Amino acid sequence: MLNNKIPRKSFLTSLSLVTGATLLPSLLRGGIRMPDNQELIKCGPYLQSPRQNQVTIRWITNKPVYSWIKFGESPTQLDQIQHQSTDGLANANTTIQAITIDGLKPGKIYYYQILSKEIIDFKPYKVTYGNTYTSEILTFKTLKAAGDDAEIWILNDIHDRPESFQQILQFHHPDADFIFLNGDMFNWQKDEQQLVDHLISPLVKAAGANIPFILSRGNHETRGAFARDLHAYFNGVDEKYYYSFTHGPMYIIVLDSGEDKADDHPEYAGLVDFDSYREQQKQWLEKELQKKEFKDAKYKIVFSHIPLFYAGTGHGVQHCRQLWAPLLNDAKISVLISGHTHVYGLHPPKAGEHNYPVIIGGGPLDHIRTLIKLKYDKTGLRATTFNDSGTQLDSLLIGA
Ligand SMILES: [Fe+2]
CATH class of the missing domain: 3.60.21.10 (Metallo-dependent phosphatases)
Structure with missing residues (x-):
């Protein structure tokens, strides 16, 4: 399984080309900022495989989805996007989500959002997407370098x-x-x-x-x-x-x-x-x-x-x-x-x-x-x- 960083601009372009969809901002409901389409999420996110330069972010969905992560070093600048692929295929049409981010700095806090786009129908030449879940902004911290506490x-x-x-x-x-x-x-x-x-x-x-x-x-x-x-x-x-x-x-x-x-x-x-x-x-x-x-x-x-x-x-x-x-x-x-x-x-x-x-x-x-x-x-x-x-x-x- 490979994790692939995607240039943000081309990723957004390809999303809109394929689906005609755009990423929706979180909605304000009753004055509280709530994630969109919470019903898509069964469990998580939860963090696995902590290392000095990587972490794996996992979650489970209630429906088959395509998932990716936005992350960055500041909560106001989630300027990197990553999904996971295996043998040339982006992981998709599954309810088990796992995305490994590597190349990170040791002992550093990163900010991220998980996103999952429902796949309503998966035909050979046409994939029909549904709603996208966008989580609130969360954090993970890479392990510190050798010698640190x-x-x-x-x-x-x-x-x-x-x-x-x-x-x-x-x-x-x-x-x-x-x-x-x-x-x-x-x-x-x-x-x-x-x-x-x-x-x-x-x-x-x-x-x-x-x-x-x-x-x-x-x-x-x-x-x-x-x-x-x-x-x-x-x-x-x-x-x-x-x-x-x-x-x-x-x-x-x-x-x-x-x-x-x-x-x-x-x-x-x-x-x-x-x-x-x-x-x-x-x-x-x-x-x-x-x-x-x-x-x-x-x-x-x-x-x-x-x-x-x-x-x-x-x-x-x-x-x-x-x-x-x-x-x-x-x-x-x-x-x-x-x-x-x-x-x-x-x-x-x-x-x-x-x-x-x-x-x-x-x-x-x-x-x-x-x-x-x-x-x-x-x-x-x-x-x-x-x-x-x-x-x-x-x-x-x-x-x-
Ligand atoms: Fe036991």
């Missing part, structure tokens, strides 16, 4: 309890550069409406539409009829669930620990293949740990939904530990952050097993849920954990 918030094991986002986040000023969802946001995957009602809408409402989030897969996200459709709604990196990226002084590795039982367990009906998937990640991890950027990074952070320790004796945890733990030990990672057990714990380094601390977030019930903050400033990188009443549980200075 950085702050990541981590949630895990929400398990289809959408009210949890507000209950946990209400005690915290929204300072996160992004929120990392460390698996099991759901019990299983049912359909698109579940993604909207149990994750995207309540999280955007609780955290703010200007804070990106990254969905990392837990074992429960691999279950259910809709599990194979998640890719269409969320961005990691390279369309995979395991990947790496840098943020400030942190090199971040995200592993996908897969299911917790053996592949031949009757629950999975012969439809999973996680042993070979975890082996594949081992090979990828070996290469990651040899990269100069990894070795040079001040902090080396690893996320895995299933912790490699303190998670019982099931096949998933044993297999993850056997494959990945020796590599992570040798690579002298700074911290492993997990969920899955539903039991909060901050486990100090244990010689011979994990020479780094392991933090496991709690959940999903009241008083068990946690928020983990990873914050870097001139004093160093600190992990601070909170319960869902906003009370601090622990504060740990992470070794460089």
